[in-house]
Structure formats: C-alpha cells, structure tokens
Amino acid sequence: MAPVTDRPTAEDVRAPRLLVLEAGVSAGAAILRAAAALGVETYVATHPQMHANYSPELKQLTTGTLCPDFTDATAALDELTAFCHRAEIDGVLACWEFLTPLAARLSAGLGLPGHDPVRAPACRNKRLMSEVFTAHDVPAPQTVAARDPGALARLAHEAGLTYPLVVKPAENAASIGVSVVSDPDHLPDAVRRAGAEAHKLPHGIALDTTLLAQEYIKGPEFSVETLVVRGEVQHVAVTEKFTTGGADRAETGHTVPAALPSGMRQAILDAAGRAVTALGLRDGPSHTEIKLTADGRPYVIEVGARPPGDGIMGLVAEATGVDQARACVETALGVRPDLTPRHHRAAAIRFLFAPHAGTLSRVDVPLRSGHVKEVSVTAVPGDELSAPRDNLQRLGHIILRGMTADEVNDAAAQALAQVQVVMK
Known part of the structure; x- marks a missing residue:
C-alpha cells in the first residue's frame, strides 16, 4: 500500500529516514520529537483507526504513513519491505511491543540494525521468554x-x-x-x-x-532501561516501580533513579544484562522488569524489546541528562549514541486512578509548583470510570523532580495527598 501521506525531500538534501512501527503509544511522541530534532524523516506504520486518533503533533512530525494488514504477519512484512526499499529507509524502530518481532524480521531482511529475528518472538511471548530464561540460567520466576x-x-x-x-x-x-x-x-x-x-x-x-x-516473587519492583548497541549492553537507568496491591497489579508510578545500595543495583543490572543477551537483543532499546527479594536476589519478570513507556524516558532525561529517545533513534540508524550522564538528579511520575467504579464528578489536583513539574488530567466530569485493574484505567498523572530519589518520592507522596477524585 502506498503511503497515505508523502512529503518527499529534495534529492540533494538526503535526510536519514526512519520507519517507526506504531507511534500512537506512550513512547511514540518522544521518539518522533527526537527524530525531528536530528533532522530525520520519520515514516509510521500504523492502523487507520489508530492513525485517526493521532494528535496534531504526531501527524505533523510524521513524513509519511502506511497501513499494512497486521493480521497477516507475512503479508505485512512483504509490504513493509517493499516500502522500505522504495523509500530508502535507513532504520526501523518498534515503539509498540506487539510489533517488535515484525520489526526484528524487517530490519534483518533489510540489513539494518535490529534484534535477532529468530529469538524476537520470545521478547513478546512470555511463555517462550520463560523457556529462554530457563535455558540460559537467567534468574526468573x-x-x-x-x-x-x-x-x-x-x-x-x-x-x-x-x-x-x-x-x-x-x-x-x-x-x-x-x-x-x-x-x-x-x-x-x-x-x-x-x-x-x-x-x-x-x-x-x-x-x-x-x-x-x-x-510469586515478594518484594519491590524495578525496571532497567537499556540500549544494546552492536551487541554491547549499556544500561541507562534503574527505575523504581510502584503498583497496586491485592489481586491486581496496575502500575501507579515510577521514580528515576531507584534508591538502592550499590550491591543491589549491580545485581539488578547483571540480571537484566543476562536476560537481554539471552533474548538476542543486539541493536536497540529494552525495558526489563525485575523484582528484588528481601535477601537481595533479583528475578527477571519480563523484557520488552522497545523503548520504555509511561514517560520513563522523560524521567531519565530529567534525572541524568541522557536523551534516551534520541539514543533509540540513533541506534536504529546505526549511529552509536552518547549515553554519558550529564548530571545526577531525580524525577518521578505518579498516575491518578478512580477510587472505585462510577461516574466522575471532579478531580482536585495540586498546583504546578516546587517539585511538581507537570499535572495532567485526561478524564472529564461525567466520564464513566473503572476501578484500577490494569494500566488502562488511569485518569491523569503528576510529574515531579528533585535532587534525590528520597526527596522526589516524599514530594510525590505529598502531591498525591492533595489529589481528590470525587465520584457520583
């Protein structure tokens, strides 16, 4: 299928060209902004219904759009391959984890940077992932x-x-x-x-x-944000994760960096490195979720061969000065990124949920001041909301910054204490 939109550049000003597999997800905007800042032309493979809901910014940042039939992976691969040859695509990057195996096969067929296509299904399928972890002695449940x-x-x-x-x-x-x-x-x-x-x-x-x-592994949860560049595993940050309790495990927030003793941090990084190596990650981002037991043993829960969502790349940039979105784009284009930290601070995001199912009456939130950098409420009065069972029930977020993880976590607790979600 030909691109729905196409704004080719002049032949004598050949900019790098990137194909993003689905930008209408949490990490998509950051990736497209980073590509634009680098002067990269970005094409997006998506679905018409998804594309219809793209923000004006996403559409403006997109050079061209195509909509293959994702229900047939082989046909989608053939169509995307033909498009990449026509458009002279220089790099492929999947922002959405459901398309990471397709991205690995596509980049391998084109001779472009990417992850091992043979082991790529195990990055998406947790049954296969568990088998790989067992075969390679990765510490996992x-x-x-x-x-x-x-x-x-x-x-x-x-x-x-x-x-x-x-x-x-x-x-x-x-x-x-x-x-x-x-x-x-x-x-x-x-x-x-x-x-x-x-x-x-x-x-x-x-x-x-x-x-x-x-x-079930009892203990706090973390994630490791990683770039694998030409087979070299480079960890960017360790994130502390917060979830609901009980039977459900909706993620309620993240803090970068995780406040950990150096020994525990190193154990987490070692486990993440073993996991991404076992899964054949060789050029591109990964997001590894890990739980830590009371005696300091890490267990790898799962690995996503994609950029982290939930605004984590923004937290990493705020806390370390490392532009992870830019690094993802550069790695896809075969450019070695600079992952040197510029500073050592802290940042956090906390998500807002309804206390129970019902009709939203109003949401009271703290003002943007002090540690509070951003407040966003996406639900409006009259919306029918559900109690938090997974990450889809969020109705807004608060982003905070500070000098240390303890400082920003304390500020997040104070900010959340000011939040009132009133239901009818």
Whole structure:
C-alpha cells in the first residue's frame, strides 16, 4: 500500500529516514520529537483507526504513513519491505511491543540494525521468554503454561508452585489479564481474565492465548532501561516501580533513579544484562522488569524489546541528562549514541486512578509548583470510570523532580495527598 501521506525531500538534501512501527503509544511522541530534532524523516506504520486518533503533533512530525494488514504477519512484512526499499529507509524502530518481532524480521531482511529475528518472538511471548530464561540460567520466576485452567492447576501443583500464584496471559501488556491469586478458589476467575483477549485491536494481531502460572516473587519492583548497541549492553537507568496491591497489579508510578545500595543495583543490572543477551537483543532499546527479594536476589519478570513507556524516558532525561529517545533513534540508524550522564538528579511520575467504579464528578489536583513539574488530567466530569485493574484505567498523572530519589518520592507522596477524585 502506498503511503497515505508523502512529503518527499529534495534529492540533494538526503535526510536519514526512519520507519517507526506504531507511534500512537506512550513512547511514540518522544521518539518522533527526537527524530525531528536530528533532522530525520520519520515514516509510521500504523492502523487507520489508530492513525485517526493521532494528535496534531504526531501527524505533523510524521513524513509519511502506511497501513499494512497486521493480521497477516507475512503479508505485512512483504509490504513493509517493499516500502522500505522504495523509500530508502535507513532504520526501523518498534515503539509498540506487539510489533517488535515484525520489526526484528524487517530490519534483518533489510540489513539494518535490529534484534535477532529468530529469538524476537520470545521478547513478546512470555511463555517462550520463560523457556529462554530457563535455558540460559537467567534468574526468573518458575513458570508453567497450559491451555485450560485444569491443566494449569495440575502443572503448577506438579512443579511445586504454591499460592499465591501470578496468573497471566502469554501475550499482552499494560498488566492486562494479570492477577495475583491467593488460593485455588480464585483461580478460575484469574484464568478467565488472562484468556479474555485473543486479538490486539484495532490492529487485529492474534495473541497466544496460552495461560501462565508463575511463582510469586515478594518484594519491590524495578525496571532497567537499556540500549544494546552492536551487541554491547549499556544500561541507562534503574527505575523504581510502584503498583497496586491485592489481586491486581496496575502500575501507579515510577521514580528515576531507584534508591538502592550499590550491591543491589549491580545485581539488578547483571540480571537484566543476562536476560537481554539471552533474548538476542543486539541493536536497540529494552525495558526489563525485575523484582528484588528481601535477601537481595533479583528475578527477571519480563523484557520488552522497545523503548520504555509511561514517560520513563522523560524521567531519565530529567534525572541524568541522557536523551534516551534520541539514543533509540540513533541506534536504529546505526549511529552509536552518547549515553554519558550529564548530571545526577531525580524525577518521578505518579498516575491518578478512580477510587472505585462510577461516574466522575471532579478531580482536585495540586498546583504546578516546587517539585511538581507537570499535572495532567485526561478524564472529564461525567466520564464513566473503572476501578484500577490494569494500566488502562488511569485518569491523569503528576510529574515531579528533585535532587534525590528520597526527596522526589516524599514530594510525590505529598502531591498525591492533595489529589481528590470525587465520584457520583
């Protein structure tokens, strides 16, 4: 399919050209802004329904747009390959994790920087990921997989897994379908949630509906933001993650850097490095989620072969001066990025949720002052809201900055204490 829009540059001013696989996600705007700042022409592969909801800024930053049929991965690959040859694309970058295997196959076929296409499916499918981690001795929760709840319960028992268990789908994101199951009576409901989504809409990408039961790791959660450049693993930051408790695990915020003793930080970085190497990441970003036990042992929960979302790249820039979005673009184009920290500060984001399901009456938030850099509320009075079960129920966020992680975490707690979400 030919580009929906096309603004070619003059032949004598050949700018680098980047193809982004879906920019209408959390990291998309930052990537497109970084590409524009570098003078890069950016084309986007998306879905018509998704593209219709792009902001004016995203559309302005996009040189051209095409909409392959993502329901057929082989046909999409053929169409994207032909487009890249016609448009003389110099780099491929997936912002959306559901398209990371396609991006790896595309870049490999074009001879462009990217991750190993053979192992790329394991970066998206948590069943395959678990198998890779086991084969390469990556510290990770013990995991069993099955197609139905009876088989899942039997395999968990045979593996010696005890409650609480984590039940999740093999393929999804944003904590969708993830439950912490406290006893066997709650397993059927958790299994229904995990298997509720068979296709990722609107793109129509088929999801592996295999069910996973996983050892529950008690302890704080972190993520490691990494750039792999020509096979060299370069960690940019360790992020502290905050989630809801109980059966659900919606992410409620992040802080960069995580306040950790040097030994624990190094253990987390070592585990992340082993994970991304095992998964065949060789040119591009990764976002590795890790839990740390009370005795300091890291367990890799999962790896995303994509830029981090949730505004984390902005937190990294605020805390370290490293422009991670620019580094992602440069790596995709075969340019070695400069990941040298410019300073050592701290930044945080906290997400707003409704206290329970109902109709929103109003949201009171703190003013932008002091540590509070940005306040955004996306819901409006009259909206029907759900209680937080995953990351899709957020209704706004607060971004804060400070000199240390402890300082910014204290400021975040004070800011959240001023938030009032009133429901009818």
